[in-house]
Every structure is written in structure tokens, then in C-alpha cells.
Amino acid sequence: xxxxxxxxxxxxxxxxxxxxxxKALVYVRVSTDDQAKYGYxxxxxIERCVxxxxxxxxxxxxxxxxxVEAGEHGDNPDRxxxxxxLYLLERGIGSKAIFLHPDRMSRxxxxxxxxxxxxxxxGCDIEFVEFDLDKNNPESMLMFNVQGSIAQxxxxxxxxxxxxxxxxxxxxxEAVGMRRLYGYSFDTxxxxxxxxxxxxxxxxxxxxxxxxxxxxxxxxxxELSSRGIAAPNGSVWYQATVSRILKNESYTGTYYYGKTEVxxxxxxxxxxxxxxxxxxxxxxxxxxxxxxxxQIQHRLKSWRKTGGRPSEDYLLRGLARCGRCGAAVTxxxxxxxxxxxxxxxxxxxxxxKGYKVGAADPARPVCRGRNWRVDRVDAIVWQRLSVxxxxxxxxxxxxxxxxxxxHKLQExxxxxxxxxxxxxDRAGARSKYVDLYAYGIIxxxxxxxxxxESLDEQLKILRKDMQFIDEMLQHACENFNYAxxxxxxxxxxxxxxxxxxxxxxxxxAFIGLLIDQAVLHEDGRIELIMAMSECTYQNLIxxxxxxxx
Numbered sequence: 001x002x003x004x005x006x007x008x009x010x011x012x013x014x015x016x017x018x019x020x021x022x023k024a025l026v027y028v029r030v031s032t033d034d035q036a037k038y039g040y041x042x043x044x045x046i047e048r049c050v051x052x053x054x055x056x057x058x059x060x061x062x063x064x065x066x067x068v069e070a071g072e073h074g075d076n077p078d079r080x081x082x083x084x085x086l087y088l089l090e091r092g093i094g095s096k097a098i099f100l101h102p103d104r105m106s107r108x109x110x111x112x113x114x115x116x117x118x119x120x121x122x123g124c125d126i127e128f129v130e131f132d133l134d135k136n137n138p139e140s141m142l143m144f145n146v147q148g149s150i151a152q153x154x155x156x157x158x159x160x161x162x163x164x165x166x167x168x169x170x171x172x173x174e175a176v177g178m179r180r181l182y183g184y185s186f187d188t189x190x191x192x193x194x195x196x197x198x199x200x201x202x203x204x205x206x207x208x209x210x211x212x213x214x215x216x217x218x219x220x221x222x223e224l225s226s227r228g229i230a231a232p233n234g235s236v237w238y239q240a241t242v243s244r245i246l247k248n249e250s251y252t253g254t255y256y257y258g259k260t261e262v263x264x265x266x267x268x269x270x271x272x273x274x275x276x277x278x279x280x281x282x283x284x285x286x287x288x289x290x291x292x293x294x295q296i297q298h299r300l301k302s303w304r305k306t307g308g309r310p311s312e313d314y315l316l317r318g319l320a321r322c323g324r325c326g327a328a329v330t331x332x333x334x335x336x337x338x339x340x341x342x343x344x345x346x347x348x349x350x351x352x353k354g355y356k357v358g359a360a361d362p363a364r365p366v367c368r369g370r371n372w373r374v375d376r377v378d379a380i381v382w383q384r385l386s387v388x389x390x391x392x393x394x395x396x397x398x399x400x401x402x403x404x405x406x407h408k409l410q411e412x413x414x415x416x417x418x419x420x421x422x423x424x425d426r427a428g429a430r431s432k433y434v435d436l437y438a439y440g441i442i443x444x445x446x447x448x449x450x451x452x453e454s455l456d457e458q459l460k461i462l463r464k465d466m467q468f469i470d471e472m473l474q475h476a477c478e479n480f481n482y483a484x485x486x487x488x489x490x491x492x493x494x495x496x497x498x499x500x501x502x503x504x505x506x507x508x509a510f511i512g513l514l515i516d517q518a519v520l521h522e523d524g525r526i527e528l529i530m531a532m533s534e535c536t537y538q539n540l541i542x543x544x545x546x547x548x549x
Contacts, residue, residue, distance in 0.1 A: 001050070001061040005068045007084040015091055022065050024053055024096040025085055029069040029104050042068060045100045052129045053098055065094065074107035075149075082115065089122050101130045102147055109148040115142075117468050138457065170257040172279040180243055181255065182232050184284065193255060200287055202229055203251065207288060210299055211245060217300075218244040220350075225355035238354040246300060253286030304543040313504055314343065315378040315511060316518045322347035323521030325367040331374050344371035345520060374518050380526055382507070385514060416469045423462050431453050433481050 002022070004010070015220060046066055053059045065088070066137040069081040082105075093145070096327050097119050099105050101184075106112040120135060127133065131147070169191065183199040186192075202224070207208035215223065221237040231237045256279040261272055288296075311329075320329035327349035336343045349367030367408040414425075430452060435447045502510070519527040 001064050003046075003066045003068060004081070004084070005070070007080040014087075015093060018065070019092045021063065022094045023059050023063040023090075024057070024065075024098050025088060025094040026050065026053065026064055026066045026098045027069065027082065027085055027104065028066065028100065029074065029079075029081075031071070031073045036313075041488060042070065045104070048129050049098050049100055052127075052148075057096075063509040064179070074103060074105075075111060076207050077111050077114075086115075086118055086122075089119060089124050096125045096127060098127050098129070101128055102133075102144065103151045109145065109151075110208070113145070117464075121465065121468060128269045134147065136457075136461070167258070167280070170282060177465060180232070180252060181248075183251065183287065193282070196286045203287060205248065206242065207292070207296065210296055211292075216303060217246070222355045225357050228358045233358055234357075236354045236356055243300070246296050249293055250284065251287045252290050255282045256280065256283045257282055314345070314374045315381060315504070315507055316345070317508055319511065319515055320345055320518045320520055322349060322367060323519045323525070323527070324369050325349045328368060329372075329520055333371055337479060343374040345374055345377060346371045372524075377520065377526060381511070381515075381518065381528065384526075384528065385511070388514070412469060412473050416466070416473065419462065419466050419469060421502075422467065423459065423504050426455055426462065 001125075002018075026046065026049040028042055028049065030041055050061065050064060054061070067081045069079055072079045072081075088094060089097065089217055094321055102112060105115055116126055116135075126135075131144070132140065133144055180186075181193065183196055183203045184193045185196045187194045193225070206220055206224075209220050209223065218239040220242045221239050224242075225231070225237045229237075232241060236348055258274060258278060258280050261274055315327070321327070322329050325347065327343050327347050329347050331345050333344045333346045335344070336342075345545070347367045347369075351366075433442065433448060433451050433455070436442045437445075442448050442451070514530060515528055517529040519529070521527065
């Protein structure tokens, strides 16, 4: 039994070897963060689906492939593993898709219909352990769609009721749906945030270190860890943890509920900040005055102003990673030379940002090694892109044309022609039944009605399939036209690339179109991962260099 937890992890040779071996694909899914973290219900889903395949179809476990989707919502149309399931079926790996229940496929009716249509259009079957589905039975299809509507309604209803209940409690001054706030405890009997004396003492110690001793957040983290004081997570004091606590205005006596709300975009949760007028104030014990809080913020801002380094004049902002440890790489470290100041890319893993409780040493090994000269790295990357755009076929054009290959268009057109012939045959058969009734070969009206109803149901399904094929053809044609425009556009980019009037912001925007990530290695090698590569980032450019042009 093969278990897949990451899309596109099998190579072409492995896939070809599985075409005859795998008979069915089993898809299991959990959605909430806790389920994704601890694996709740995944194993039971797998076991029930496997037992179903063994008992009903007598498949051995070696004939099954399990696709495990953890932490994805059912209304997300771009789930990696559900897309991979369609990809595998299209390649001829398996002829059945098995789910525990329709809501494991999707909790969104429109997406449920779309996914099932795609699977059936590939000539494959869909089966549910907890739902009996027959696509040729109108009543069964009706119940399939009804339960999809109910699942979608229930999800929306539960979410609305939960939000309303939390808001009602917050308006009464009760604490709900909040993360743990350092320095306080939660009174479960009163639903109140109450003082935690020991953590309050530590917080006041941090305030004293900032205002009276002039300690930085990193030094405070080191000091607390060396004294053996437990961190919020119990084991490590991070610079960011200290900074977050000191910036939190709740310690002035008011906790605000509803600062953000989570919205679903394409099935992905995203936190959106709400206006301050919509926040709900919940009174909690105050540890400092408002004036003291403002002094802390002023001190933190002054450190950023004096300690900050200019970061606008480098090309790979937000794209560079360290080839030694994988941490982000930023710019700002400078040295003086005879020719002036020279700026370097440096790994953020070189700084000590976390300290284990009970020790003054960093919690993680500090990254060691070279820095990379900004001017030389930027020049190499910019020159490499010029070469790429001069002959973009191996990279951009190959990828874009893959979206709308002539082969795919021809295949859809052939399927449409075959489907049209089938519809014509069924329509002709309908006329023949009427003629047979007229000639007395079909003797009763009831017998004729039965045959016509069966044919009409077949025609209804066939016409629905034809509509789906037409939509796919339209989409493929649009992709083909889009690809043609993009290819022409990319070929024109090289003229823009050579323009001397481009600002650094323009160049960074340009880089962002083509590059997903730039990995800087210890030996001076620059590895560019192109944005327009295949799913597994197969198209890599390697520039061997020690930093000299």
C-alpha cells in the first residue's frame, strides 16, 4: 500500500510502473489545525476505506494508493492532493476514487459537482464508504447534491453561531477565543482574565530592563534564560517573544477582542485586520500606566532608528536564502574599503535570537561562514536574466506552452466528436422506438414509455457531459491564446531589461516576475529557482562564482 502525503513526489518512471498495479486511489482529508497537527481521524479514514476496497472489490493493499490531505479545507479548489488525484487518474493510475464520505471530497456543493464531473469524465468511478452513489440513478444523484448543500449550509451556520456567541460574551466583558497572554491566567469559572503574580513580576522586570537599564530585546531574552526563568513556551526565550510582549498594549488594563477576523479565500484562511472602532474592549488588571507604555514604545523605536541599516538598494530583497542553513538572507552589513563602503548579503541565522532557559548560549546553532557582496551578486543575477530572456525557450516558453498543448486540444476535440456521435445514436434510437410502437412490435404504451424514459435519462447525462467538454475546450482555447500573448510579452522583456532608466524598485519587481528564490551558497554558487518552473521546481539555473564578475 502506497501512502502519498505530498503531491508530485513520484517520478515518471515510478508512475509508469504503477499503471497496471494500482486499481483504486483512496483520498482522506482533515481540515482543522489540531487535526492536521495530531492526525485525528486520518488513520481511521484510511482503515475504513481500505477495508471497504478489500471487502467490496477484493483489492489487495498493494493495489491501493492512499492520498493524505492534512490541514486543508473542503472548500479549497486548489488542494494539492485532490489535484494530484485527478492527475494520477488522468495518467491511467487507478480506475476508482474512494472517499469515506462526500464531505471528504468537498463541503462546497459547486466544487463537489465539479470534482465528480472531472473524475467521471476521465472514465473513472467514484465510491463513498458512507454514501451509496449511482451516477445513473436520478434519485441517487439528487441525494448526492442535497447532502452537498446540507454540508455547505451546516458549515456556514456553525461558523456564524460561533462568531455570534463569542461576540456576545466579549460584549459582556468575558474573555473568549483569545491566545494565552503572558502575565495573566484564565479563570474558567468566571470566564475572566486574572493576574498571574509570578509572570507579572517577570513582566515588570522586563519593563525595568528596557527603561532603566537600556537592555535590548535580545539581551533581555539572554538575561531571562540565564536566570532560569520559564519562557511562554516553556523552553526558549526569543528576541521576538520579548519584543511582542513589550509592544502589547493589553498590560495598560484593556484587552481588545476582535482585532482581526479570519476569512476564507480559495479555501485558505487569511487573517484580516479590522478597524479599531470594531474592537471590543475587555477590562483586565493593569500592570503599567499608559504613559509608561508610550515610553517603552519610544525606546523600542529609537533602537530601530539607530540600529537599523539601509535596505533599499539591493536586488534580492525577500528572495535570497542561505545555502548553509536555509535561513533568510538580507542586506545591510557594510565594510569600509579604499573605494568606499561595500555592502554584503548576510544570513539572518548569524544573529542570536533565542536562548534556552537556564543557559546564556543560543538555542540554535549560529550560522557560520561567508557573506556575499551585494554589488557582485546583483550584477551576476541581472546578467543571468538577460541571457535567459535572450533565449527563453528552455524556461518560460516551455512552461507556458505546456498549459495549452495542441495535444490536449486535439484530445478534447476527439472526445467531443465521439460524444456527439453517441448523442446522435441515442436520439436515433428514440425515433426507432416510436416507429416500433407504431408498427405494433412494442405492444404497450407503458413499455414504450419505459424505454423512452431510459433513453431520455441517458441523453440528459450525455448532454451534461457535452456541456462540460465545451467548457473545457473553451478554457483550453483561452489558455492557448493567453500563452501566445505571454510568449510575445516575455520576448519583449529583454528590451526593458537593458534599459538604463530602471530604478531599484523596478528591477526588484522585474525579478519577482521570474524568480521564486535565490540561494546563496558558501562556495559562491548562486542558485536561482525560477517562478515559471514545474511544480517541483525542476528548472534551476546555476551560476558558479566566487563573487567576482
